[in-house]
Amino acid sequence: MERPLISVSGLSKYYLENMPVLKDVSFNIESGEFVAIMGHSGSGKSTLMNILGCLDTATDGHYYLEGRDTAALNSDELALLRNRLIGFVFQGFNLLPRSSILDNIGLPLLYAGKSKAERREKASMMLERVGLAQFGDRRPNQLSGGQQQRVAIARALVTDPKLILADEPTGNLDTQTGGDIMKIFQTLNEEQNITIILVTHEADIAAHAKRLIRVVDGRIATDQPS
Amino acid sequence: MIIGSLLGEGWEAMRANRMRTLLTMLGMVFGVGAVIMMLAIGQGAQLMVNESIASMGSNLFIILSGSTSAGGLRQGSGTVPTLTLADAQAIGELPEIAAVAPTLPNNAQLIYASNNWSTQVSGTTPAYLEVREWPVISGEAFSDSDIRSATRVLLMGQTVARNLFGDENPVGKMVRVKNSPFLVLGILSSKGQSLDGRDQDDTVFVPITTAQRQLFGNQFPGMVRFVMVKAKSAEVMDKAERSMNELLKVRHRIHPGQEDDFSVRNLTAVAQAAAGTTKAMSTMLGAIASVSLLVGGIGIMNIMLVSVTERTREIGIRMAIGARRRDILLQFLFEAVMISLAGSFIGVVVGIACAYFFSRFNDALVVVTLSSVLLAFGVAVAVGVFFGFYPARKAADLKPIEALRFQ
Ligand SMILES: Nc1ncnc2c1ncn2[C@@H]1O[C@H](COP(=O)(O)OP(=O)(O)OP(=O)(O)O)[C@@H](O)[C@H]1O
Ligand SMILES: [Mg+2]
Numbered sequence: 001m002e003r004p005l006i007s008v009s010g011l012s013k014y015y016l017e018n019m020p021v022l023k024d025v026s027f028n029i030e031s032g033e034f035v036a037i038m039g040h041s042g043s044g045k046s047t048l049m050n051i052l053g054c055l056d057t058a059t060d061g062h063y064y065l066e067g068r069d070t071a072a073l074n075s076d077e078l079a080l081l082r083n084r085l086i087g088f089v090f091q092g093f094n095l096l097p098r099s100s101i102l103d104n105i106g107l108p109l110l111y112a113g114k115s116k117a118e119r120r121e122k123a124s125m126m127l128e129r130v131g132l133a134q135f136g137d138r139r140p141n142q143l144s145g146g147q148q149q150r151v152a153i154a155r156a157l158v159t160d161p162k163l164i165l166a167d168e169p170t171g172n173l174d175t176q177t178g179g180d181i182m183k184i185f186q187t188l189n190e191e192q193n194i195t196i197i198l199v200t201h202e203a204d205i206a207a208h209a210k211r212l213i214r215v216v217d218g219r220i221a222t223d224q225p226s
Numbered sequence: 227m228i229i230g231s232l233l234g235e236g237w238e239a240m241r242a243n244r245m246r247t248l249l250t251m252l253g254m255v256f257g258v259g260a261v262i263m264m265l266a267i268g269q270g271a272q273l274m275v276n277e278s279i280a281s282m283g284s285n286l287f288i289i290l291s292g293s294t295s296a297g298g299l300r301q302g303s304g305t306v307p308t309l310t311l312a313d314a315q316a317i318g319e320l321p322e323i324a325a326v327a328p329t330l331p332n333n334a335q336l337i338y339a340s341n342n343w344s345t346q347v348s349g350t351t352p353a354y355l356e357v358r359e360w361p362v363i364s365g366e367a368f369s370d371s372d373i374r375s376a377t378r379v380l381l382m383g384q385t386v387a388r389n390l391f392g393d394e395n396p397v398g399k400m401v402r403v404k405n406s407p408f409l410v411l412g413i414l415s416s417k418g419q420s421l422d423g424r425d426q427d428d429t430v431f432v433p434i435t436t437a438q439r440q441l442f443g444n445q446f447p448g449m450v451r452f453v454m455v456k457a458k459s460a461e462v463m464d465k466a467e468r469s470m471n472e473l474l475k476v477r478h479r480i481h482p483g484q485e486d487d488f489s490v491r492n493l494t495a496v497a498q499a500a501a502g503t504t505k506a507m508s509t510m511l512g513a514i515a516s517v518s519l520l521v522g523g524i525g526i527m528n529i530m531l532v533s534v535t536e537r538t539r540e541i542g543i544r545m546a547i548g549a550r551r552r553d554i555l556l557q558f559l560f561e562a563v564m565i566s567l568a569g570s571f572i573g574v575v576v577g578i579a580c581a582y583f584f585s586r587f588n589d590a591l592v593v594v595t596l597s598s599v600l601l602a603f604g605v606a607v608a609v610g611v612f613f614g615f616y617p618a619r620k621a622a623d624l625k626p627i628e629a630l631r632f633q
Contacts, residue, residue, distance in 0.1 A: 055546060056627040076550045082626075083548020094543045094630070098242050110231055111548040155547065 003067045004028040011061035021047050023218045034189045036206035037199045039215035045199045053165045054078045083111050087156025089166035093148040095140040102136040105155045126154035146177035166198045182208045236561040250529045253522030254569025258602045260515035262577025265598040268508020270591035275504045279497040281417040283359040286493040287455040307449030308487040314453045322466035324458045327354035328450040332442045337402040338390040345386050347430045349437020357456040365397035365412030376435035379411045383427035523609040530562050530617035541621050542629030555622040562614020570606030
């Protein structure tokens with residue numbers, strides 16, 4: 001059998017002693033899956049996502065990404081993983097306010113060492129794919145929330161990652177716009193076989209996924225196909 | 227990360243906070259401006275001293291007469307002539323000595339047509355020009371036969387020539403010195419300022435015998451005020467000084483323990499000391515100015531620290547999409563160096579302008595050299611890197627998740 005893209009075992013996270021935010025979390029995610037994570041506010045979903053995205057480290061347990069123990073990697077190797085393997089989509093968009101839309105999308109390619117021409121070309125291509133081709137020269141604050149989130153998706157996709165981590169990507173959007181964003185994710189998953197892990201509070205958003213993990217007080221309560 | 231994009235990012239960041247960037251740059255502007263100006267003034271002073279030294283002549287001694295004590299009352303050197311033409315001649319025969327010029331200076335009024343000019347008129351011998359390395363540029367010098375027959379001829383410095391004759395050629399004209407007619411034999415080349423700031427071209431030379439017998443009375447017949455001596459080479463200067471002291475002690479019958487009635491001064495050593503002092507002074511000026519560079523650097527560090535804090539979230543975003551530690555480090559370091567370089571550039575311009583105005587209004591020489599400009603830029607980069615490093619490292623050492631969560 002092929003090794004899983006993500007393999008988590010016995011994962012715990014403590015910010016304070018005796019107050020675990022994640023407790024003994026274990027699961028595997030195969031390449032090409034579309035997973036939704038749900039749970040109450042404060043149950044540890046974002047904490048888990050940050051660890052999966054190599055932005056944060058677990059206190060205990062193991063996290064294997066493509067078979068590699070992330071605890072053994074140094075900060076440059078983790079940066080490389082975030083750059084090439086993972087694309088982030090945040091609830092708050094997290095675009096650079098001073099840079100143009102095209103520059104925002106091309107930024108991961110800058111850290112991948114690509115030339116300016118290459119960055120612009122790829123960024124334009126991604127922008128077109130999220131349907132915002134005409135907005136390339138604007139600043140983020142000149143776009144609506146839904147448009148900004150599509151830009152964020154374009155940025156996440158620009159390095160052709162295998163894994164998209166989206167923490168409440170529709171949390172700041174209305175139902176209609178949220179649905180549009182979800183369609184983009186669904187297409188990426190179905191047509192490009194990109195693995196998607198998505199945190200949401202809304203059941204109809206989670207319904208787009210093929211697997212649902214419920215977190216309660218830092219533990220995995222249920223893990224089943226949806 | 228690619229240099230071009232570092233430049234672009236730095237430029238964007240500088241533009242985003244225009245006022246703040248400008249104020250930060252101001253520290254560097256003043257620092258670099260001060261360094262450039264101080265170096266220019268210092269180097270100008272050095273150049274002036276060096277020119278004066280060069281105009282003095284090399285391997286030079288001056289023997290002053292005087293410091294005699296009359297009834298317990300001591301008088302300054304040179305007030306009473308104790309040196310004679312014969313002393314000068316005897317010194318000239320020492321093996322270390324190249325040329326000797328006994329000199330009797332005084333002041334007199336010169337008149338030509340309706341112009342008059344008061345200046346120093348010195349009696350001396352033809353050797354004076356050799357000792358001082360002072361060529362005649364038009365006409366000719368007086369000769370030994372002029373000395374023997376005490377003829378009324380003179381050599382004129384350029385300031386005197388200009389004031390008496392204007393555009394006219396003085397050579398061959400007659401001028402009146404203390405009401406006696408003198409023939410202008412020649413014009414001396416220009417020497418410029420002496421070390422003590424006098425105009426060396428404001429002078430006239432006549433044969434020493436003429437000065438003694440015809441111009442300045444007979445208070446001390448056969449006496450000279452001082453003797454200029456040129457040694458044969460720099461190596462024999464010490465030996466020449468000893469020989470002259472011994473010779474004059476014998477000739478003046480100075481007993482051991484008795485005070486000399488003359489003094490031998492090594493002018494070349496004095497000049498070198500002056501050059502050393504000037505150099506030390508200009509180095510010190512530069513050092514003092516560098517303190518303001520330091521202050522400018524601290525300003526940069528301060529602003530970069532503020533900038534890092536303000537942009538913590540941006541740093542977090544960059545890390546989340548793959549920026550490595552060194553990408554962040556370089557970005558902030560580059561920004562600091564860019565601010566510092568831009569400030570330095572303005573500072574160089576301001577410094578040069580200030581130095582120029584300083585020279586206009588103070589009649590001082592200032593010299594801006596390429597090396598001092600390059601030095602200023604070099605120091606600016608160093609200041610940017612040095613003071614930018616701590617904030618940049620602070621940015622680079624942020625943990626991705628903490629930077630992202632920062633409000
Ligand atoms: N830096 C931190 N220091 C201390 N406690 C923290 C920190 N970050 C999160 N926590 C705590 O960890 C718990 C889980 O937080 P997390 O952000 O993972 O929740 P979440 O499931 O994403 O909630 P929500 O749905 O509201 O986003 C919360 O109780 C929170 O207070
Ligand atoms: Mg959350």
